[in-house]
Amino acid sequence: MSEKFEQGKPLAELHLGEAGVAAAKDSSPELLNFVVEHGFADMYTDDSLDQKSRKIATIASLVTSGRLPQLEWHIRGALENDLMNKDEVKALIIQMTIYIGYPSAFNAMKVANNVFTEF
Amino acid sequence: MSEKFEQGKPLAELHLGEAGVAAAKDSSPELLNFVVEHGFADMYTDDSLDQKSRKIATIASLVTSGRLPQLEWHIRGALENDLMNKDEVKALIIQMTIYIGYPSAFNAMKVANNVFTEF
Amino acid sequence: MSEKFEQGKPLAELHLGEAGVAAAKDSSPELLNFVVEHGFADMYTDDSLDQKSRKIATIASLVTSGRLPQLEWHIRGALENDLMNKDEVKALIIQMTIYIGYPSAFNAMKVANNVFTEF
Amino acid sequence: MSEKFEQGKPLAELHLGEAGVAAAKDSSPELLNFVVEHGFADMYTDDSLDQKSRKIATIASLVTSGRLPQLEWHIRGALENDLMNKDEVKALIIQMTIYIGYPSAFNAMKVANNVFTEF
Amino acid sequence: MSEKFEQGKPLAELHLGEAGVAAAKDSSPELLNFVVEHGFADMYTDDSLDQKSRKIATIASLVTSGRLPQLEWHIRGALENDLMNKDEVKALIIQMTIYIGYPSAFNAMKVANNVFTEF
Amino acid sequence: MSEKFEQGKPLAELHLGEAGVAAAKDSSPELLNFVVEHGFADMYTDDSLDQKSRKIATIASLVTSGRLPQLEWHIRGALENDLMNKDEVKALIIQMTIYIGYPSAFNAMKVANNVFTEF
Numbered sequence: 001m002s003e004k005f006e007q008g009k010p011l012a013e014l015h016l017g018e019a020g021v022a023a024a025k026d027s028s029p030e031l032l033n034f035v036v037e038h039g040f041a042d043m044y045t046d047d048s049l050d051q052k053s054r055k056i057a058t059i060a061s062l063v064t065s066g067r068l069p070q071l072e073w074h075i076r077g078a079l080e081n082d083l084m085n086k087d088e089v090k091a092l093i094i095q096m097t098i099y100i101g102y103p104s105a106f107n108a109m110k111v112a113n114n115v116f117t118e119f
Numbered sequence: 120m121s122e123k124f125e126q127g128k129p130l131a132e133l134h135l136g137e138a139g140v141a142a143a144k145d146s147s148p149e150l151l152n153f154v155v156e157h158g159f160a161d162m163y164t165d166d167s168l169d170q171k172s173r174k175i176a177t178i179a180s181l182v183t184s185g186r187l188p189q190l191e192w193h194i195r196g197a198l199e200n201d202l203m204n205k206d207e208v209k210a211l212i213i214q215m216t217i218y219i220g221y222p223s224a225f226n227a228m229k230v231a232n233n234v235f236t237e238f
Numbered sequence: 239m240s241e242k243f244e245q246g247k248p249l250a251e252l253h254l255g256e257a258g259v260a261a262a263k264d265s266s267p268e269l270l271n272f273v274v275e276h277g278f279a280d281m282y283t284d285d286s287l288d289q290k291s292r293k294i295a296t297i298a299s300l301v302t303s304g305r306l307p308q309l310e311w312h313i314r315g316a317l318e319n320d321l322m323n324k325d326e327v328k329a330l331i332i333q334m335t336i337y338i339g340y341p342s343a344f345n346a347m348k349v350a351n352n353v354f355t356e357f
Numbered sequence: 358m359s360e361k362f363e364q365g366k367p368l369a370e371l372h373l374g375e376a377g378v379a380a381a382k383d384s385s386p387e388l389l390n391f392v393v394e395h396g397f398a399d400m401y402t403d404d405s406l407d408q409k410s411r412k413i414a415t416i417a418s419l420v421t422s423g424r425l426p427q428l429e430w431h432i433r434g435a436l437e438n439d440l441m442n443k444d445e446v447k448a449l450i451i452q453m454t455i456y457i458g459y460p461s462a463f464n465a466m467k468v469a470n471n472v473f474t475e476f
Numbered sequence: 477m478s479e480k481f482e483q484g485k486p487l488a489e490l491h492l493g494e495a496g497v498a499a500a501k502d503s504s505p506e507l508l509n510f511v512v513e514h515g516f517a518d519m520y521t522d523d524s525l526d527q528k529s530r531k532i533a534t535i536a537s538l539v540t541s542g543r544l545p546q547l548e549w550h551i552r553g554a555l556e557n558d559l560m561n562k563d564e565v566k567a568l569i570i571q572m573t574i575y576i577g578y579p580s581a582f583n584a585m586k587v588a589n590n591v592f593t594e595f
Numbered sequence: 596m597s598e599k600f601e602q603g604k605p606l607a608e609l610h611l612g613e614a615g616v617a618a619a620k621d622s623s624p625e626l627l628n629f630v631v632e633h634g635f636a637d638m639y640t641d642d643s644l645d646q647k648s649r650k651i652a653t654i655a656s657l658v659t660s661g662r663l664p665q666l667e668w669h670i671r672g673a674l675e676n677d678l679m680n681k682d683e684v685k686a687l688i689i690q691m692t693i694y695i696g697y698p699s700a701f702n703a704m705k706v707a708n709n710v711f712t713e714f
Contacts, residue, residue, distance in 0.1 A: 024582065027582055027589070028589070031573070031578060031582055034573065034578075035217060035573075035578045037633075038629070038637075039214075039216075039578065043214050043216070046210050048206040048210035049207055049210045049211060052172075054214060056168075056172050057178075057211055057214060057215070060176035061180065061182070061183040061218040061219065062218065062579065064179070064183040065183050065580075067542075067580065067583065069579075070578075070579040087167040088168055088172075090268070092168060093269075094269065094272070095158075095162050095163070095168070095176060095177070097162070097269070097272065097458065098154060099177060099459065099460060100457065100458040101453075101454065101455055101458040102272075102277065102308075103300065103303065103308040105266075106262065106266060106269055106307070109265060109266040146463055146466060147463060149447070149451060150451065150454070153281075153454065154454075154459045157272070158459065161276075184461075185661075185662075186423075186464065188460075188464060189459075212626075213625060219576065220573065221629075221630045222662035222664075225665065228622060229623075276455070284448050286444040286447070286448035287448045291410070291413050291449075295414065295416075295449055295452060296452070296456060299417045299420070299421040299456040300456065301418070302421040303456065303457060304542075304543075305456075326405050326406055329403050330406060332400055332403070332507065332510070333414060334418060335396075335400070335696065336392060337415060337418040339691075339695040340515065340546075340693055340694065341543035344500065344503055344504060344545070345545060347503060347507060351504070384701055384705050385701060385708070387689060388688075388689065388692070388700055388701055388704060391689070391692065392697045395513075399510065419698065424661075424698035424702065426701070515693035519686075519689055519690050520690070522689070525651075525683055525690070529648070530690060532651050533651050533654075533690060536651070536652035536653070536655035536656045537655045537656065537694040537695065540660050541694065541695060546694075564644055567638075568644060570641070571634075571638050572656060574630060574634035575653060575656040575657065575662075576660060
């Protein structure tokens with residue numbers, strides 16, 4: 001593993017949980033490698049935004065794009081590592097209806113509700 | 120104007136600036152009415168998320184969906200009312216490359232850079 | 239339940255069926271509340287468009303955005319409450335290929351075919 | 358010109374206006390050829406849906422996908438050939454907020470308002 | 477079957493495999509008819525691009541739009557008929573991260589990995 | 596400039612042209628840096644796909660996502676550096692109608708036609 005991977009891995013695990021990183025590796029070790037080195041090591045380490053702000057931004061983006069498997073891991077990581085609580089996640093999904101409408105929000109809330117049962 | 124509109128209007132102005140609300144009214148008074156009553160009065164008043172967090176979520180969503188005229192007003196409102204500073208906006212757009220790729224991020228950064236020259 | 243919810247509920251049930259409204263409530267009572275008050279009570283009651291026209295517009299939008307769980311409920315409601323028949327739904331999905339291509343249309347037709355077996 | 362093109366051309370002109378068809382030809386004669394033969398001749402001639410219903414579906418789809426140049430021509434054709442009036446177009450765009458949110462609706466309404474000044 | 481369908485069918489089978497064409501027919505004979513006549517007969521027969529180039533373009537488009545059932549059939553057809561090999565498909569999906577981000581790429585790679593086990 | 600940037604820069608210039616890379620730098624030096632290091636140095640150097648195949652994939656993706664400023668630079672780079680000729684670009688855009696419909700294809704063809712006048 002590269003030095004950059006080692007630098008980004010803790011941030012990836014903070015946001016996706018250890019199980020989330022393992023699942024991503026299982027799905028594609030090459031893509032995991034790139035996203036940890038490029039995304040988490042190079043971008044998430046810029047202190048202009050704290051990790052809670054980055055989590056909010058990521059969830060907003062994934063609700064908007066409808067990429068639900070990733071949304072699930074990012075909500076799980078948020079709750080597991082106390083970056084956000086359930087009420088914050090719900091308020092965020094509700095706010096998104098203004099920008100992308102109700103169907104995307106309902107689909108996201110279903111994912112969130114499933115994760116909520118684990119906590 | 121309805122009571123709900125009066126309740127939501129200050130939050131709309133906090134996020135879009137007074138000129139942004141005026142521009143939205145000019146574009147469609149009906150849509151402005153609905154978004155202030157439904158969005159800002161009904162949803163942005165839930166204290167689960169503070170207004171800075173809501174701003175971050177909105178910008179992330181608009182960068183993701185590529186709705187650039189609205190992105191422009193939301194960045195302008197963020198800087199005008201000190202919800203975010205320029206470095207935070209830039210770090211947020213850069214983070215979005217992970218989730219939606221570089222073309223959307225470049226287009227958003229161009230909008231942001233134009234707004235930055237006003238401040 | 240608010241007065242507005244009571245006003246919008248029959249229109250929500252006309253379009254989604256009673257089971258559809260119940261499923262939406264199960265998924266998120268907050269989102270159902272907002273969509274009934276904001277969407278069905280405030281917007282669907284404007285007589286400029288009749289309910290069949292609104293149904294056509296909704297299905298066209300959901301086929302375009304690929305939000306399939308909502309498409310399923312809206313097709314079911316259309317057939318259940320005689321807003322559209324099967325041939326109209328099929329012709330609408332086929333027309334959409336011009337505007338969004340074949341993959342989205344095939345995915346929508348699969349959803350429609352499943353609902354068709356219930357009627 | 359093929360027989361199929363001759364068959365589809367009046368329907369293309371009904372929906373886009375003669376100027377709209379000319380503009381499309383100017384932009385790409387090959388694409389115009391294909392869309393008239395495949396879209397208007399093969400699909401719009403199915404009587405399951407009348408031309409007003411097809412117009413509503415098309416506008417809903419274009420508002421949803423944010424393809425604004427085509428939206429402009431389709432609204433112009435709707436008003437020019439009395440398929441829809443201004444109030445119907447406005448009500449349709451407002452309804453779309455439920456399914457795709459306010460930014461797309463504002464952008465569409467701006468296009469519509471510009472076309473409205475011609476009539 | 478029309479002459480045009482007969483002309484396009486071998487190209488449809490080259491790209492989707494015989495089972496893919498059968499599955500599409502099962503899903504919607506009307507849509508299959510149109511896509512074979514309009515897409516494969518009218519467009520894929522233009523020699524400006526060879527069939528491998530067209531396959532690359534299709535997979536890039538489907539990864540970008542996230543239309544995963546079609547992506548699956550197009551990857552299967554690529555491997556079955558030697559238009560692309562596994563390494564090429566993987567490199568293509570990885571390249572797409574630049575243009576659309578990691579979530580879409582991960583979802584596509586999962587589809588690809590499932591198809592890879594058949595070969 | 597980092598070693599990785601130096602490694603990726605010639606590939607970025609092959610695909611976007613020198614003027615395209617300069618324009619991207621002008622728009623955002625940070626984003627250019629990341630896309631050259633992560634995209635062109637790390638991903639485009641994998642020999643599984645040759646540069647013409649990568650160009651085809653990129654144009655297909657940008658036509659699909661409707662990111663037109665980037666499409667313009669990528670078509671210009673393709674013609675400038677003989678990765679594709681005009682007929683190939685046109686055939687590719689026409690093929691995309693199958694997967695994403697005519698509006699996106701018309702918008703892309705307009706961009707392409709403008710670039711074609713330079714060559």
